[in-house]
Amino acid sequence: MATRARPPLVLLLCLCLASCLSSAIGGVSATGNGYRTTAFLVDEEGRRLRAELAAVAGAGGGSTAAYGDDVQRLDVYASLETDSRLHVRIADADGPRWEVPQDVIPRPSPEFFLQTSRPGRPVLSTATSDLTFAIHASSPFRFAVSRRSTGDVLFDTSPNLVFKDRYLELTSSLPPPGRASLYGLGEQTKRTFRLQRNDTFTLWNSDIAAGNVDLNLYGSHPFYMDVRSGGGAAHGVLLLNSNGMDVIYGGSYVTYKVIGGVLDFYFFAGPSPLAVVDQYTQLIGRPAPMPYWSFGFHQCRWGYKNVSDLEGVVAGYAKARIPLDVMWTDIDYMDAFKDFTLDPANFPADRLRPFVDRLHRNGQKYVVIIDPGISVNATYGTFIRAIKEDIFLKWNGSNYLGVVWPGNVSFPDFLNPRAAEFWAREIAAFRRTLPVDGLWIDMNEISNFVDPPPLNALDDPPYRIDNSGVRRPINNRTVPASAVHYGGVAEYDAHNLFGFLEARATHDALLRDTGRRPFVLSRSTFVGSGRYTAHWTGDNFATWDDLRYSINTMLSFGLFGIPMIGADICGFGGNTTEELCSRWIQLGAFYPFSRDHSAIGTVRRELYLWESVARSARKALGLRYRLLPYLYTLMYEAHTTGAPIARPLFFSYPGDVETYGIDRQFLLGRGVLVSPVLEPGATTVTAYFPAGRWFSLYDFSLAVATKTGKRVTLPAPADTVNVHVAGGNILPLQQPALTSSRVRQSVVHLLVALAEDGTATGDLFLDDGESPEMVGARSRWSQIKFSGATESGGSVVRVRSHVVHDSYAPSRTMVIAKVVLMGLRSPAPPKGFAVYANGVQVNASTAVDGGGGGNPEKGALGVAHVGGLSLVVGQEFDLKVVMTY
The missing domain is CATH 3.20.20.80 (Glycosidases)
Incomplete structure (x- = not known):
């Protein structure tokens, strides 16, 4: 086996500190001798690796002895399953253990190839994947996951791996919180969206009122996203395990303490936040389409x-x-x-x-x-x-x-x-x-x-997770862990799956x-x-x-x-x-x-x-x-694609570190910003606006234009919430009504919010709102992409549509009756308009307002309302608005 240089002393000291902090925060932490690598092999493509581990002599004693005997032999299987997904599985080499069933999360099965070692480095790396996996040459066993393009270490385990029948523990070091921002892990009601140093997450589904903060609630999601400053590259980490666990985020480390199953990790390369959720939902399954109503x-x-x-x-x-x-x-x-x-x-x-x-x-x-x-x-x-x-x-x-x-x-x-x-x-x-x-x-x-x-040892395992924040027995206010499911499966293992099933x-x-x-x-x-x-x-x-x-x-x-x-x-x-x-x-x-x-x-x-x-x-x-x-x-x-409907600001602005801690505002899609009042008595709200133009969705006026992002105090009357659209977006709207079915029967308006460069894009998806499949061989649907751009120094605006797919018949009768152009740069109100649809002049109604009150700071950007149109949604169009001064 090829040797590698020892890790720097600073790294070893950090790992030691992480272990000590874990002990102080999350109860007893591993200080045993861990495991040593006895054999490994890498396939010729460099995409799959198998290693055999043996417990180091004397392991099983020390601080975790009370949790039982160590499993003596482990199998480690690592695979670059796709160019953006790495799978690392650590399991008992001598017998099966409970794992999340394949019919719950269908996924590729590990291929336990290779029985003997050969010379070479225990590393997975390919020219097409940005993820690399490496087993540290030093003993005891450790592994690291890195980003190939930057060398950034994403996950780097300590040598204190613990693997017992009903207690597993693994710790990874992390960059300090200023360098890494973590999100996810739950379900818990948290005071902040971004994880805070010394947060403990217990994953054991419980009927605890959501009004209680920092306690395990109704669901279990052992997944987190890590966004790194200095560019905003994001990656995701999933531990696919349904057993009860504590996950401790110590700021510079994350520790998993699990009471059963195997250590089954998946790493998602990103690098954008949207790419991470795309890759994650490729594995766990795409969100179900919801009916329109x-x-x-x-x-x-x-x-x-x-x-x-x-x-x-x-x-x-x-x-x-x-x-x-x-x-x-x-x-x-x-x-x-x-x-x-x-x-x-x-x-x-x-x-x-x-x-x-x-x-x-x-x-x-x-x-x-x-x-x-x-x-x-x-x-x-x-x-x-x-x-x-x-x-x-x-x-x-x-x-x-x-x-x-x-x-x-x-x-x-x-x-x-x-x-x-x-x-x-x-x-x-x-x-x-x-x-x-x-x-x-x-x-x-x-x-x-x-x-x-308690009926047997399953009802009171040797390690008590922090259930309800007081290490309450796992049987409290639920069925016994020793209850038995079909096929002899213990509730101890399947508890967190009940709501899913x-x-x-x-x-x-x-x-x-x-x-x-x-x-x-x-x-x-x-x-x-x-x-x-x-x-x-x-x-x-x-x-x-x-x-x-x-x-x-x-x-x-x-x-x-x-x-x-x-x-x-x-x-x-x-x-x-x-x-x-x-x-x-x-x-x-x-x-x-x-x-x-x-x-x-x-x-x-x-x-x-x-x-x-x-x-x-x-x-x-x-x-x-x-x-x-x-x-x-x-x-x-x-x-x-798995993209959230409601998103944190950093999803659209990952390079802006100011967005990483924002959880009092959110985006709908990529560009609709909601900034609610969250305190009693307030008549203003201070909102952060990333770089760009931001227009009010109530009166279409330009609210903010900023080159670098800034905080702005906005009026918030008692009956009003601030909602803005970012320049560069085209929003399809319909007319308000008392039911969604009546909204669907109304005409469409397009809001075209032009960015600083005079462009904007948007999408519209249409179907009947109730067919089982949104897209598929048996479904009828239409998808239209819109684009907008200014020409001739801003005196001409073109808005085009491209019909990507059209099998939904009502799209051929639904019409766009009005287009609102926001962000027109004009020295004075235009004297006249000429409107052309597909090259033919049309008798459209037009109106314009200042959209910024002539305020030089807001660029005197105007808003043009072009009405009286009859553009069929399901037919491609080219709308040209010519303004004369």
Whole structure:
């Protein structure tokens, strides 16, 4: 084996310091002897490597002895699976261990080739990949992942690898926080989007209210993105493992402490943030397309009393002229909280079904909740059928008995193929009674109102993860870790998968029953859940802190491949105030998933109840509904590339280090900037604008023009949220209405926000909004790309369209009736206009305003409104606007 120079003393000291800090912050940390490399081989292409490791004599003692004996032989498999993805897997060489099943995350299987070593360096590197993998020549075993183009070290492990039956530990050094900015790892409610030194993330799905910060919540996503200063190159790191774990970010290191499975790492090269999520979702699965109607506004409350209450809410929104697309019902509609039943007194079928039919006739939708716990009741048809199919989770030789809302319940085991079939039949039968348009699956961590006692060692492993921030036993308020799933799989291993599996079964059931695009909202999630479900941030509180924190969680789930995300507007728990609710709808109108939801026993908070809130809602939701074609186009982008709908600013401006810590603003797509008010009593908001031109989306005026990026204090009246579009973007808009179906029937306006160089581009995706596939052999869709540019010193503006694909028939009748040109550089208002469409002069209406009030600082940029057009969306056009002075 070829030798390499020892690492510099400084690096060794940093690794030693990282280990010591890990011990201090995250409990006992490894100080054992680790493993030595006994053999390795690299294939001739330099893309695959296998190494054999043996425990160093004396390992297993020291600080981790209490966690059990070391596994004596390990296999290391590394592979450049694509030019942008590196896979590194460390597993027991002498027998199989639990791993995330292939049908959860389909992926290439490791190829355990090569049995003997040969001379050479244990390095993977190719001319086409920017990732390199190398095993350090020094003993004990360590490995590093680097960026070939820059030499930047992305991941560099310490020598203290620990691998026991129920405790695995690995630490990687990182550049200091000023050099590396990390995002992701969750689900937790965090005070900041960017990770902070000494953050600890516990991944064990739990029913803990999202209003609690820094605690493990409903989902597990062991993925982070690392953005490096000095250019903004980004990469991603995934540990594909479903067992409970603590991940400690110490600023200059990251430590994983895992209670089972294998160390299965994937590294994504980027180098742009968008490229990272593209590469990540190529592996874990692209986000599911959401139906068009789901981008409308949703209303829910736990505590609606009866059908009359629902009817009053729908009428209240209509009377107040506030958009409403979807009405929801929490567990109130059920008979004694039993799934797939209706309360015969308050929500009888003969009252509820006509209500739903009226919603449908008005272009509105209806969604209800279902929980996984099936009431143990010998007269309950769903339970009787479940017993017959034998699909429940087992414990101590019989069906596990928990307690949730209906009382005693058993839980379907969605690892059992029969459980998904059972679930689909129950959903189909329920929809014959009540044709709901989507399903909301809650309490699926799994939540349990009793704490099962320990049955065996799985219920109380030697290392206690930091569950609930107090190292609470992993059995608390959930099913026992010693429960047994189909095929003998322990809940200990599969716990974090339950919400994913239920979401998949629910998605597939709706698809099979309706033939339309499913809408599922799940509280519990795992890696890849975005293929089946939307998500909301859970049980938040009606506080200003929770309002702020919702942005952090929303941005994190965009990284996780779940772009349809939002928080309960106005807060779920506790009593909101008029001002808080008003400011919350101003923010929540721009969540990808926009829903007002509140808890029983709290003050009602439908948006029409306070006139000030109603004004905010009409204004913010009015803009959201105008933006629906843009938002839906972003859904297409998310489905095909993984790109988040709501994004941090650094996604569009990775070279601007000032954007790395911004989490009080966010982008929709690449260029719509939302800057909400997040404090009580505020009438201004200080917003950061990256370099470029920024135009108000309310009056199209130029708000900011900056060469380098700057912070600006903006007026924020009580009924207004600041929303701007960056120069260089073309936005397709439609006309506001009270439902998304009516918006879809309106004409299109194009907003052309010209950049400093006089150019702009944009996209529009169209389909019927409900076909199962957005794009595919059986789908009908259209994609149009727009471009704009100035000519003749700015006196001519050309706006062109290019039809990429057109099989959606309505695109041939939908017309663009108006084009708004923002950012015209003119010394004075033009004396006249001539408008040409495809070379033929047309009789268009034109108007112009200063768009900057003649302020020299704003460049006296004007806005031209060109109306009276009839440009068919599905036909390519060349619009030429000539201004004379």
